[in-house]
Amino acid sequence: MNEKLQFSWGHIIAFLALIAVSYISFVGFTYLTNGNFTYALLGMGLTDVFYILFFIGAQQMKASGVKMKRKIIWERIFIFGSPIVFVVGMISMSHFWTVKSQNDPIVETFKTSINNSNQLFSDYEDYSNQRIDTYQKRLTEIIVNKTTDPQTYKNMGFENSKENIQRDNMVETLRLQLLSQNYDSLKTVAQKWIADASQGASTWNVFLLGNTREIKEALRNWENQLKSFSAKEMSNEALLGEVEHFQSDGAKNAIAGIESLTTSFTTQKTPTFAAIIFGIVIYLMLLFPYFLQERHTKSSYTTLISKRNGVNTVQVSDTNKKSSSTLHRGTFRID
Numbered sequence: 001m002n003e004k005l006q007f008s009w010g011h012i013i014a015f016l017a018l019i020a021v022s023y024i025s026f027v028g029f030t031y032l033t034n035g036n037f038t039y040a041l042l043g044m045g046l047t048d049v050f051y052i053l054f055f056i057g058a059q060q061m062k063a064s065g066v067k068m069k070r071k072i073i074w075e076r077i078f079i080f081g082s083p084i085v086f087v088v089g090m091i092s093m094s095h096f097w098t099v100k101s102q103n104d105p106i107v108e109t110f111k112t113s114i115n116n117s118n119q120l121f122s123d124y125e126d127y128s129n130q131r132i133d134t135y136q137k138r139l140t141e142i143i144v145n146k147t148t149d150p151q152t153y154k155n156m157g158f159e160n161s162k163e164n165i166q167r168d169n170m171v172e173t174l175r176l177q178l179l180s181q182n183y184d185s186l187k188t189v190a191q192k193w194i195a196d197a198s199q200g201a202s203t204w205n206v207f208l209l210g211n212t213r214e215i216k217e218a219l220r221n222w223e224n225q226l227k228s229f230s231a232k233e234m235s236n237e238a239l240l241g242e243v244e245h246f247q248s249d250g251a252k253n254a255i256a257g258i259e260s261l262t263t264s265f266t267t268q269k270t271p272t273f274a275a276i277i278f279g280i281v282i283y284l285m286l287l288f289p290y291f292l293q294e295r296h297t298k299s300s301y302t303t304l305i306s307k308r309n310g311v312n313t314v315q316v317s318d319t320n321k322k323s324s325s326t327l328h329r330g331t332f333r334i335d
Helices: 002-006 009-032 037-063 068-100 103-116 118-144 150-155 163-178 181-200 212-230 250-266 273-292 311-329
Strands: none
Touching: 009 037, 009 068, 009 250, 009 273, 037 068, 037 273, 068 103, 068 273, 103 118, 103 181, 103 250, 118 150, 118 163, 118 181, 118 212, 118 250, 163 212, 181 212, 212 250
C-alpha cells in the first residue's frame, strides 16, 4: 500500500516481457530494414523506452501520494494511451512473426544459395587444372618441335638438354601460383563458414539470416580473390596464346538467391495468429505492476475514474458529534 509498492514480483514479470520485446522487436526491425542493425537497435530502444514510460509510469502514478490531481491525469494518459503505444510498438514484432511463419522456405532458399558458393571453388579448381594441363601440353609440343621451330623454342626460354626440367619447373610454378597456400586457406575458411551457416540457419538467428549485406559482400570477396589468383601469369604463358581468366556463376547464383530473400524479409502482411497471441500475453505482462499496485490512501479516487464516496458526509457527521458533545457538557438544571 501507499509508496511501498515501488517494486514487486509483478515488475519481474514486466521485465521478462521487456526482454522478449527487446529481442523480438530488434529482429523485426532488422528484417524490415533488410539487415540494418543500427536502425534495428534504435527502433528497439525507442520501443523499450515508450513501453517503460507508459506501463511502469502508470504504476508509479497510481502509487504516488503527492500532487495527486496531476498524477491521476498522467495515470489516465498512460493507461488509455498504452493500447495505442503498444500496437505501434507491435508493428516490428508482428513482422517478425510474419517472417517466422515462412521459416522453412526461407531457410531452404538460404541454404541452397549459400551452398551454391561451393561451386565457386569447384569451378576454380577445374579452371586451374585445365589451364595447367594446357600449359604443360603446349610446352611439350614446343620441345618436341624445337628443330622445326627453334625460334619459339628459344623464346620460351628453353635450353638444350635442360628443357624437360625447365618445363616441369614452369608447370609447377604455375600450379603454385594458381593453387597456392592462400587458395587453400581461403577455401578452408569459406567452406567452414558455409557449413556453419547451413546448420545455424533460422529466422531466429537474425545475425546470420538478417545480415544479407555482409553475406553478399563475403561472396563477392571470395570471387574477387579467386580472380586475383587467376590473373597471375607465367612470363612466357602469353606467348602460347591468350590466357583466359577465371569466370564462374557460383557467386552470382548464390547472391541472386540471397537477394531473393529480401522480399520475404521486408514485405509486411496481416498479423499472424502467433503475433496476436504474443501481443496479448506481453500486454498483460506489462500491466502486471499496475494491476498489483494499490492506490495511495491519500488519493480521493478509488479507481482510475471513480472518486471515494462519503468523504463529506463523514466530515459533517464528525462535526455534529463534536457540537452535541459540547452542548451536553454545558447543560445545567434549575430547580
